[in-house]
Amino acid sequence: xxxxxxxxxxxxxxxxxxxxxxxxxxxxxxxxxxxxxxxxxxxxxxxxxxxxxxxxxxxxxxxxxxxxxxxxxxxxxxxxxxxxxxxxxxxxxxxxxxxxxxxxxxxxxxxxxxxxxxxxxxxxxxxxxxxxxxxxxxxxxxxxxxxxxxxxxxxxxxxxxxxxxxxxxxxxxxxxxxxxxxxxxxxxxxxxxxxxxxxxxxxxxxxxxxxxxxxxxxxxxxxxxxxxxxxxxxxxxxxxxxxxxxxxxxxxxxxxxxxxxxxxxxxxxxxxxxxxxxxxxxxxxxxxxxxxxxxxxxxxxxxxxxxxxxxxxxxxxxxxxxxxxxxxxxxxxxxxxxxxxxxxxxxxxxxxxxxxxxxxxxxxxxxxxxxxxxxxxxxxxxxxxxxxxxxxxxxxxxxxxxx
Amino acid sequence: xxxxxxxxxxxxxxxxxxxxxxxxxxxxxxxxxxxxxxxxxxxxxxxxxxxxxxxxxxxxxxxxxxxxxxxxxxxxxxxxxxxxxxxxxxxxxxxxxxxxxxxxxxxxxxxxxxxxxxxxxxxxxxxxxxxxxxxxxxxxxxxxxxxxxxxxxxxxxxxxxxxxxxxxxxxxxxxxxxxxxxxxxxxxxxxxxxxxxxxxxxxxxxxxxxxxxxxxxxxxxxxxxxxxxxxxxxxxxxxxxxxxxxxxxxxxxxxxxxxxxxxxxxxxxxxxxxxx
Numbered sequence: 001x002x003x004x005x006x007x008x009x010x011x012x013x014x015x016x017x018x019x020x021x022x023x024x025x026x027x028x029x030x031x032x033x034x035x036x037x038x039x040x041x042x043x044x045x046x047x048x049x050x051x052x053x054x055x056x057x058x059x060x061x062x063x064x065x066x067x068x069x070x071x072x073x074x075x076x077x078x079x080x081x082x083x084x085x086x087x088x089x090x091x092x093x094x095x096x097x098x099x100x101x102x103x104x105x106x107x108x109x110x111x112x113x114x115x116x117x118x119x120x121x122x123x124x125x126x127x128x129x130x131x132x133x134x135x136x137x138x139x140x141x142x143x144x145x146x147x148x149x150x151x152x153x154x155x156x157x158x159x160x161x162x163x164x165x166x167x168x169x170x171x172x173x174x175x176x177x178x179x180x181x182x183x184x185x186x187x188x189x190x191x192x193x194x195x196x197x198x199x200x201x202x203x204x205x206x207x208x209x210x211x212x213x214x215x216x217x218x219x220x221x222x223x224x225x226x227x228x229x230x231x232x233x234x235x236x237x238x239x240x241x242x243x244x245x246x247x248x249x250x251x252x253x254x255x256x257x258x259x260x261x262x263x264x265x266x267x268x269x270x271x272x273x274x275x276x277x278x279x280x281x282x283x284x285x286x287x288x289x290x291x292x293x294x295x296x297x298x299x300x301x302x303x304x305x306x307x308x309x310x311x312x313x314x315x316x317x318x319x320x321x322x323x324x325x326x327x328x329x330x331x332x333x334x335x336x337x338x339x340x341x342x343x344x345x346x347x348x349x350x351x352x353x354x355x356x357x358x359x360x361x362x363x364x365x366x367x368x369x370x371x372x373x374x375x376x377x378x379x380x381x382x383x384x385x386x387x388x389x390x391x392x393x394x395x396x397x398x399x400x401x402x403x
Numbered sequence: 404x405x406x407x408x409x410x411x412x413x414x415x416x417x418x419x420x421x422x423x424x425x426x427x428x429x430x431x432x433x434x435x436x437x438x439x440x441x442x443x444x445x446x447x448x449x450x451x452x453x454x455x456x457x458x459x460x461x462x463x464x465x466x467x468x469x470x471x472x473x474x475x476x477x478x479x480x481x482x483x484x485x486x487x488x489x490x491x492x493x494x495x496x497x498x499x500x501x502x503x504x505x506x507x508x509x510x511x512x513x514x515x516x517x518x519x520x521x522x523x524x525x526x527x528x529x530x531x532x533x534x535x536x537x538x539x540x541x542x543x544x545x546x547x548x549x550x551x552x553x554x555x556x557x558x559x560x561x562x563x564x565x566x567x568x569x570x571x572x573x574x575x576x577x578x579x580x581x582x583x584x585x586x587x588x589x590x591x592x593x594x595x596x597x598x599x600x601x602x603x604x605x606x607x608x609x610x611x612x613x614x615x616x617x618x619x620x621x622x623x624x625x626x627x628x629x630x631x632x633x634x635x636x637x638x639x640x641x642x643x644x645x646x647x648x649x650x651x652x653x654x655x656x657x658x659x660x661x662x663x664x665x666x667x668x669x670x671x672x673x674x675x676x677x678x679x
Contacts, residue, residue, distance in 0.1 A: 014539065024508060024535040026464040028560040028585060031567055170470060176461065183463045188586035190562060287509045287535065288461060300482040301513030302460040 007254035007330050010321065015204020015291075017324035023203040025290045028187040033290075036194075037205040039110045044212070052105055053213075060134070061090050061097045063216065067224035067381075072351050080374035082367060083233065084354075084384040085221045085249065094357065094386035095217060095245040096127035100196055102213035104131045107194035114189065116140045117196045118182040120147055120175035120241065121312035121359065122154025123386055124198030129163035139163040142182045145173035147311045154390050172305040175241075175315045179289055199242025200319035203290030207319050214248025221381060222252055233381035235370070236261045239363040240333070241277065241313035243322045245385035254330060263322060264366045266308035267335035277306035279318040280326050280333045293320045309338040309398060310358035312386070336365035342398055344368060345388065357386030358394065409501040409529045409554055409577045412451060413612040413633060422629025423451035424674045425614050426667055427505065427638030429472040430455045430489050431481030432645065433655050438476070440660040441645075442493050446500040448664040449671020451634065452614075453493075454532070457486050457506030464534045466589035468639040468646070475653050483510045483519070487526040494527035503556060503577075505532040508544065516544055520551045530554025530577045538570050545574050558582050559605065568608055578612040578633065579605055583619075589639025592618035599631045622673030629674040637670055 010017040023033055043049040057063040066086045074082045087095040100117075107115060115137050119125030125141040132139035141158055145167045148155050158165050171177035179202075186195045200210040225233055236253060238246035240263040253259045268276035276282060279294040286295040288303055296304040296316035306316040325331040336344075344364040349355045356364060363382050371380055388395075396403045406414065416423045426445055431438050445453050458476040462469060490502055504523065511519050511533070523531075530553050536544055538557075545555045554577030562585065563571050572579065581601055583593035593601075598615055605613050615628045616636025628635035644666040648659035 023537065023539055025537065026534050026560075027537055027558045027571060028464075028562050028582065030537045030539070031562045031564070170467075171461070180461055180463050184466075184587045187464065188590070190585055287507075287512055289463070290535070295509075297509070297513065299513070300484075301510035302458075302477060303509070 007325070008251065010324065011204060011208055015208070017321045018327055019285070020292050020320035020323040021204055021207060022292050023290055024287045024292065025203045026187060028190065032190050033203050035110070040106060040205050040209050043106055043109055049105065049109070053102060056101050057098070057216065061101060063090070064220040064224070065089050067221055067228060069228065070352050073348070076351055077368060077371040079371040079376060080235070080378035080380045081376070082371060083225070083228070083379065083381045085217060085381065087217055087245065087383060087385045088356065088360070088387035092123070092127045092130050093389065094123040094127070095214060095248060095383070096124045096198060097130070098216050098248065099198065099210050099213040099244060100124070100127040100131050103194070103196045103209070104135060104137070107196070108135060110194065112194035113192040114138050114140070115194055115196055116142070116182050116185050117198060118142045118175065118178040119198060120178070120314055121310065121357070122147070122151040122158065122390060123312060125163070125165070126154050126157050126161070128196050129158040129161035132163060133161045140185065141165050142168050142178040142185070144168045144175060144178045147174055150394055151311055151390060152393065174306070174311070176303065183289070198244070200244040200247045200321060201242045201289060201291060201293065201317060207291065207321055210244050211247045211251055211321060214244050215251045217245065217248040217383060218250060218252035221249060225381065229379060232256055232259050233379040234258070234260060235374070235378070235380045237264060237363045237367055237380060238383040238385065239264045239313065239359045240318060240322060241266065241315050241359065242317070243319040245383050247319060247321055249383040250331060261331045262366065263331055263333045264363045265333060265335040266310055266313035266362055267337040268307040268309070270337055271335055275307035277308040277313050277315060278335045279316060280322065281335050283316070285323065288317055291320045293317050293323045294326070309341060309394065310362065312357070312359040313362065334366050336362040340365035342395065345395060354384070355388035356384055357388045358391045360385050407529065407552070407554065408499065409452070412501050413578060416451060416633065422632060422674055422677060423634035424449055424625065424629070424671050425452040425454055425616070425634050425636040426450040426641055427454040427456060427636060428641060428645070429458055429469065429476050430486040431458060431476035431479060432472045432642070433475045433649055433653055434479045435481065435485060435489065437655040437660055439489055439492055441663050442489065443496065444660060444664045445667060446497055448667040449675065450500065450667060453500055453502045454505050454636065454638070455486065455490065455502055457483055457504050457510060459507040459510060462507060464587055466587040466639060468589045468642045471646070472642045483514050487522055487528070490528055491526040501529040502527065503530045503532055503554070504528055506534070508533050508535050511544065516547055520547055520553065524551055524553060528553065530556055532556045532558065532580060534558065538573065541574055549574065549576060556580055561585055561601070572609050575611065578614050579609060580636065581605060581613055581615045581632070582617045583615050584617050586617070588617055590618060592620065592624060595627050598628060602632050622669045625670045626673035626677035629677045635674060641666060
């Protein structure tokens with residue numbers, strides 16, 4: 001395989017990153033997806049669209065999010081300097097707002113009257129419900145029954161915000177099943193509905209669109225890093241389910257060849273078991289939800305159930321750009337288990353006074369492994385992409401505590 | 404060039420002056436033996452073309468009936484290669500009724516496209532409907548299928564308008580499957596007049612036979628569709644009949660296949676009576 005001149009040029013006009021990506025959808029959806037693509041390209045070229053985005057990003061979401069030097073944690077681990085990009089401080093408590101804001105502005109531009117979304121942990125659902133309230137659009141969120149049970153606070157939040165939450169009983173009742181049902185809704189209500197996909201996956205143009213909206217994370221971080229240290233970090237770390245917070249941080253750094261990049265998948269009970277969500281480590285390429293990407297699947301091509309203590313990482317696939325970056329070796333993909341994430345979750349709460357979401361706790365678990373091995377003049381930048389309030393019940397249960 | 408089994412079937416229907424009945428069942432639902440019994444009985448019950456679902460864990464375009472049917476088959480050990488076994492077993496006694504495999508791309512991709520096409524042809528498959536392969540991905544499977552001399556049947560929908568229609572019809576062979584509603588299988592039915600207009604629109608663009616499906620549940624509906632289209636496709640309603648004959652553990656009760664075939668017979672009677 002030849003090394004490209006730039007890692008930032010993808011996808012091609014058909015939505016491919018190498019062999020990954022594409023638009024594997026039913027014919028009913030094709031005209032819509034082409035329409036979304038056309039509208040997105042027009043919006044990108046329109047300064048007023050960017051102006052609207054910047055306005056709400058600043059005044060409503062609270063961007064730019066801080067870049068924070070975690071001094072105590074750095075001392076505790078005794079190696080590289082650790083910085084956090086604090087996207088957990090966004091309105092709604094995670095990076096999801098960056099993407100939903102962009103897509104809902106696009107939906108308004110297209111004159112769509114109804115918004116649907118899928119959600120795993122509920123973070124994307126909450127972000128979508130929030131912006132639907134702001135822009136007065138009816139909102140339907142599909143959420144797996146299993147996830148509804150373990151993310152009760154977010155379910156209630158969505159309802160407070162005026163969204164209808166539909167429980168998805170099929171399959172394992174997690175994110176993939178929620179996405180199936182959202183797609184079913186979309187083929188049924190094509191004319192007036194806009195589907196806000198929460199991660200950098202799905203049919204083209206979703207992976208590129210979500211990446212573009214999330215790249216605000218990496219662009220800000222780059223600037224803030226120069227301000228703080230006068231140079232780029234040596235190592236980026238972010239957790240990966242579908243991979244939207246990770247691609248958002250990574251993308252602006254892809255051509256900075258001295259910056260090492262690591263995505264951390266959820267290893268659940270361990271990648272050698274059948275209970276994990278590490279599609280790159282334990283899966284192989286296949287076609288699902290409109291794109292070719294690495295998937296957890298059996299020898300017959302049936303999709304397998306993912307497992308992670310973190311509902312947001314509990315997905316048997318991954319965004320196609322990550323599959324490509326893995327394939328060409330630009331990004332290194334590691335994994336952290338449920339118990340490692342739990343430990344990191346507690347550690348950060350005590351050492352820095354920050355309760356992280358279980359998703360970035362996976363990234364943090366990896367940081368705790370590598371930081372002590374690195375010199376003190378090295379810099380790690382980790383995306384702290386969500387706050388942990390929503391997870392306290394799950395964590396309490398895992399620790400055997402009754403609250 | 405000699406006619407394929409599918410072309411001959413539609414030519415015969417034309418000669419008889421009637422619309423055809425295309426029946427959908429999922430391969431291996433609820434188990435391999437019962438499913439084979441049903442498929443073997445379909446031609447005699449009046450099915451003109453057999454559409455056989457290849458079970459998939461995540462059938463995004465299908466409604467609850469067909470989803471559940473796919474999962475029942477998978478739970479009882481169905482695989483893509485066993486689906487081909489089922490076709491092979493059917494072909495031992497039947498050389499006339501075309502079999503179209505319908506499903507999603509991933510199991511085929513994992514099986515290996517070239518190997519799959521060779522094995523499917525050898526087993527006696529006549530063509531494919533692959534829901535998640537639009538014309539944008541023709542090089543993956545559609546073109547290799549046509550090169551093997553098998554049919555690739557495309558779905559057209561109410562959203563297939565303007566310059567999209569010729570694009571969808573290009574490389575379509577055997578027949579065109581018109582999805583009469585926006586949505587998933589097994590839900591609402593389209594009105595007769597909407598179907599009539601859509602078929603006319605398609606006929607203006609192609610010489611291929613047009614089959615209409617999604618939402619057809621009764622012999623009357625099937626009969627109405629068969630008067631304006633070349634064939635009516637019935638799926639979810641057949642699966643519902645099958646489901647009524649399962650026990651609490653989703654295993655076949657005695658008489659399941661007879662009940663399913665009896666229902667197919669009523670559909671076939673409707674279709675056959677429609678143009679007399």
